[in-house]
Amino acid sequence: MSEEKIKGKITIIKNGPYEVSGGVSIYEKVIVPKGRGYELRDGRELPQEENYALCRCGKSKNAPFCDGSHRTKGFSGEETASRQKYHDRAERIEGASVDLLDDGRCAFGRFCHRQNGNAWELAEASAEGDNRQEAIRAATECPAGRLTAVDKDGTEHEDDYAPSIEIVQDPERRVSAGIFVKGRIPIVSADGVEYEVRNRVALCRCGESEDKPFCDASHVTTRYQDRNS
Numbered sequence: 001m002s003e004e005k006i007k008g009k010i011t012i013i014k015n016g017p018y019e020v021s022g023g024v025s026i027y028e029k030v031i032v033p034k035g036r037g038y039e040l041r042d043g044r045e046l047p048q049e050e051n052y053a054l055c056r057c058g059k060s061k062n063a064p065f066c067d068g069s070h071r072t073k074g075f076s077g078e079e080t081a082s083r084q085k086y087h088d089r090a091e092r093i094e095g096a097s098v099d100l101l102d103d104g105r106c107a108f109g110r111f112c113h114r115q116n117g118n119a120w121e122l123a124e125a126s127a128e129g130d131n132r133q134e135a136i137r138a139a140t141e142c143p144a145g146r147l148t149a150v151d152k153d154g155t156e157h158e159d160d161y162a163p164s165i166e167i168v169q170d171p172e173r174r175v176s177a178g179i180f181v182k183g184r185i186p187i188v189s190a191d192g193v194e195y196e197v198r199n200r201v202a203l204c205r206c207g208e209s210e211d212k213p214f215c216d217a218s219h220v221t222t223r224y225q226d227r228n229s
């Protein structure tokens with residue numbers, strides 16, 4: 001998917017919602033255990049609009065959409081995340097036949113867990129059996145974009161996603177999770193500066209992340225549930 005074809009955009013409003021323009025498809029997805037790993041299944045249908053505003057404060061009574069509650073609840077949505085590029089932030093962890101880039105930005109999606117271990121264990125043992133392929137899966141399915149599988153010659157593994165927004169539920173933990181943004185959709189800060197465009201990124205929607213606008217799994221500790229808010 002080339003960048004030129006993407007007409008969608010996410011613009012962050014100061015102490016307010018994410019404004020989505022350009023007809024970006026939006027879906028609800030549910031994290032479901034599968035063996036010792038996880039998969040995403042379809043949730044309820046959401047309306048498809050050319051432009052829409054997604055709640056960022058965690059207080060909307062019409063989640064995932066903004067209902068204006070951020071104004072009355074005194075939401076402080078200051079963007080505190082590093083703006084260094086991924087390759088400058090990420091550590092390279094050597095495995096036997098495949099390495100991992102890891103920037104530590106975790107949205108608690110748990111797709112790094114596979115049947116025979118997690119991404120780090122699988123990369124370390126990637127000379128054996130199907131561990132190499134499994135390590136690559138574990139990294140490429142990380143919705144936060146924290147992990148990237150890299151061959152020894154520097155080739156990076158990345159799935160090709162159509163631009164889309166996924167509103168995520170996590171019933172195993174009895175919480176609502178973040179917003180998975182796939183397919184290189186540009187995200188523009190409230191100060192007008194565009195974040196590094198990435199194929200996978202997870203945005204906070206509980207309002208509690210300390211790494212705004214990105215999800216840092218605070219929805220788990222704060223027990224965020226979008227339908228009871």
Ligand code: FES
Pocket residue numbers: 015016017018054055056057058059060065066067068069070071
């Ligand atoms: S950002 Fe508007 S209601 Fe949450």
